[in-house]
Amino acid sequence: MKKRIISVILALAIACAFFSAVSENHRSASALSAEPGDFYIALFDYVRDLERIVSINGVILRFHGKIDSINTNDLTAVVLTRDGAAVTNALTFSGVVEHGIWWSADHVWGADVTDFYFVFAQENTQQGVYDLTGRYRGQNFTTGSRTIEGPVGSAPADPNALISVGWVACGITYAISQTAFRFSGTQQSFYRSDLTNLRLLRDGQEIAFSLTSEVNRQLDSYADDTFTTFYLTFEGDELNIPGTYRLAGTYRGVPFSSEEHKIPVPPISVVLDGRQLTFDVPPQSTNDRIVLPLRAIFEAMGASVVWDGGAQTATATKGDTVVVMTIGCTSPTVNGRVVTIDQPGIVINGRLLAPLRFVAEAFGGTVDWNGATQTAIITSQ
Numbered sequence: 001m002k003k004r005i006i007s008v009i010l011a012l013a014i015a016c017a018f019f020s021a022v023s024e025n026h027r028s029a030s031a032l033s034a035e036p037g038d039f040y041i042a043l044f045d046y047v048r049d050l051e052r053i054v055s056i057n058g059v060i061l062r063f064h065g066k067i068d069s070i071n072t073n074d075l076t077a078v079v080l081t082r083d084g085a086a087v088t089n090a091l092t093f094s095g096v097v098e099h100g101i102w103w104s105a106d107h108v109w110g111a112d113v114t115d116f117y118f119v120f121a122q123e124n125t126q127q128g129v130y131d132l133t134g135r136y137r138g139q140n141f142t143t144g145s146r147t148i149e150g151p152v153g154s155a156p157a158d159p160n161a162l163i164s165v166g167w168v169a170c171g172i173t174y175a176i177s178q179t180a181f182r183f184s185g186t187q188q189s190f191y192r193s194d195l196t197n198l199r200l201l202r203d204g205q206e207i208a209f210s211l212t213s214e215v216n217r218q219l220d221s222y223a224d225d226t227f228t229t230f231y232l233t234f235e236g237d238e239l240n241i242p243g244t245y246r247l248a249g250t251y252r253g254v255p256f257s258s259e260e261h262k263i264p265v266p267p268i269s270v271v272l273d274g275r276q277l278t279f280d281v282p283p284q285s286t287n288d289r290i291v292l293p294l295r296a297i298f299e300a301m302g303a304s305v306v307w308d309g310g311a312q313t314a315t316a317t318k319g320d321t322v323v324v325m326t327i328g329c330t331s332p333t334v335n336g337r338v339v340t341i342d343q344p345g346i347v348i349n350g351r352l353l354a355p356l357r358f359v360a361e362a363f364g365g366t367v368d369w370n371g372a373t374q375t376a377i378i379t380s381q
Helices: 294-300 356-361
Strands: 003-005 039-048 053-064 075-082 085-087 091-103 110-124 128-136 139-142 146-148 162-170 175-184 195-202 205-207 211-221 226-234 243-251 254-257 261-263 269-272 284-286 289-293 304-308 313-318 321-326 346-348 351-355 366-370 375-379
Touching (some): 039 139, 053 128, 053 146, 075 091, 146 211, 175 261, 289 294, 294 304, 356 375
Parallel strands (some): 269 375
Antiparallel strands (some): 053 110, 075 128, 091 110, 128 139, 195 205, 211 226, 289 351, 313 321
8 A cells, every 4th residue: 555755764762753743754853943934954744655665756845944935946057867868857846835833852842834736747766776856045955865676585684784773753643653673785575583582661661562564665865875674563552651662683693672662741731621721830740649820711711710828829710610729738728628639738939839629629610631742631610
């Protein structure tokens, strides 16, 4: 089954489900710092099956920021080559524009980008190494090489050519979806059955897992080097529990140990009645309890909050309900009734933070906690 690939697939510890905000793909890179509309990068747009690229259909021009249009006449001096020889094949704008977010490899930052799709008059299907150069508003660019191969043989990849074992991680949580075996040179095939003594470790502890038998193959050709990467998918759900992961085992008699991949604990987020809230002091975990900014939550629920600095007490009122909480106290009151909590309110950067469940339920709301995404889902009364 053929599928559309819109960007270069990197082999080692990268993110795959980029463009997560709008479900398009993008690649992680160094920090983006430019004005919206600045040209960023050009990529081949191609079609592949599980083993190889079968056609190169066009080119993607990627720009910083969210923009609606470009002047296509600014794209000039476009030269397509196959094995170093020029290929005559007109390139025109398809009319397709896609917006997304380009995440850094560690997901510390994300930046808006916009892709504009250009198509060749004819699909490029002949075997060979393709390159494309051009200029956009005077800025030279190249897409990098893509290779269309003939039929792929059945010979297993040479274990002595194995360079590294990495990961493909997806989404904002950087959950692991695949492992990637990268070899030097052009390798033909890779078989799940050639992997033995497999162990997947999270924070040094072995965990259960299973890999599919289906293998995706990627050939990358550069000026001086050629690499072949084989991708195997983890069965079931993605590996998304925070921790440091490592895969070890043997490939055709040769031991290997993967690069480490760390899934960070995601920041705590709060959704109130379907709306995600933002805070100047973020929610935090303390003593195994989630604490939230009391004023911000209560005011979002429609309550008024008064702070008594002398008594170090916050009083919140909504309708006939009055909630009183004092810093350091484990017995706040709701309409004079004491509610016992095991985590007192604390002050961080000038904000009173109180336990999640108390804050959510004080005015009759309910709360659900999603540990995997670190999200508190509050429904007000």
